[in-house]
Amino acid sequence: MNRDEPTIDELMASVHIEVAARPHIVVDTELCRGCGQQECVTACPANLFVPTADGGIVFNYEQCFECGTCYLVCNTDGALSWSYPEGGYGVSMRFA
């Protein structure tokens, strides 16, 4: 990869987010183990779904765009509970 190619972490460092105290998306890693596709891992634009060695998913809500992609691609009933962060918190885009 090109030296001046930003990594996803560098990209996400440019995003302004007021992190809410309470997670607005909760992932049930037990249920994720039974999911063959785990499309969320590839599709989440913030790269928040990280596969674990035992086949589960580690998820951190803090850097979320609240876009809804994970909710759309999740194939496992109950694995993902999805809502918006409380009012005034979460992503705040400035140049979009």
Next chain:
Amino acid sequence: MSDRVDAVVVGAGPAGSTAALQLARAGRSVVLVERGRAPGTKNMYGGVIYGRVLDGVVADWAARAPLQRWVTRRSTMVLTPTQAVTLDVRSAAWGEPPYNGATAYRSDFDRWLAEEAVAAGAILLPSTVVTGLLRDQAGRVVGVRTDRPDGDLRCEVVIACDGVNSLLAKEAGLHRATSSDTYTLGVKEVLALPRATIEQRFGVTGRHGVDIEILGATGQVPGGGFVYTNLETVAVGVVAQVSGLAKAKVRPEELVARLRAHPAVAALTHGGELVEYSAHLIPEGGYDSMPALSTDGMLVAGDAAHMTLAAGIWLEGVNMAIGAGSAAGLTAARALAAGDTSEHGLRGYRQALESSFVLANHRRLRNLPHLVLGERTQRVYPGLICDLAEELFTVRDPIPKPGLTRLALDARRRHGVRWRDLASDGLSALRALR
């Protein structure tokens, strides 16, 4: 917050603020609820606002709206990894009243439009999430629940402009089961460059700007790319079919990086300093993926009703939202005046949209989204077009020039396009564009 109001509008994007503006102007009490700290902070798009629809809403919008550049140059680019063919359209007329498209930051534009609604008398309630609908025993929508303490808001009519995920329209049962194929994910990088550099590279001056839409930019993933100019930044991004990302095992930001590395795009964006990376879902299904637009006590407008027009060369969303929001606000105001906000009382909304550009354009172009995201449009035709153009302009002396027909026939064969498919796609395109 226990006082009853005439209307609650959920979401202060272009649809919601326009709806609230129309209701306030009609003398109705209206609360405009926004989950962001300020309107626009949750919103992101692919770059161009076609403002003519505002002529009938905010007469002097062109002078007052916080816009970046008037788009006076509009290009459609077709790419392969090593080639590019561009159709480049310039018009001086697009830089003068009544104008055509403009670029803007949504945090500026959406806030401005919400302030117009407030100036007309709407009450803006920011930093507030609507968590559900309030219904009476008959199932009629009579308000919304919010995440504020004692946060129930009761009203005669709710206008749901709550964006692409449209939790309210779903709760009301207005959406049919939707396939992830009808959504794309938009991701973009906004890059800072000196104003003079932008104007030099894009060949514009003053407040004039450029919008480039790109086919063949997303590899194995159905989608497209875009580049557009703000005053002191350039935005470069892709839209990618959500279901195609995992299939191709490509992450969204990698698609942007690849597009930015293409020689035709790198020439425009190189050296730009990242100021913001952003992402948003886009409802691309068009007319056939829209939900029912009303129910007892509620109307739906904008992305929440899948009103973004993503029909290949036409990519319009903000104008659709403003048109629909305006019709929703006017319909609700009339229904309130008549004392009937039941589904029957609100039926004028669909009729108004069907006879306006919003649903007329969607209906006319209903088959285009499917065609544009189709396998051959995405994976075969860009290469064929680029090869044919390259052959056409490659001088092979001392070998005599082949005729254009011969070149076209050869290109078709080399790219494995069957006559049958070419004919059927051509016919579909003609029908879709009729």
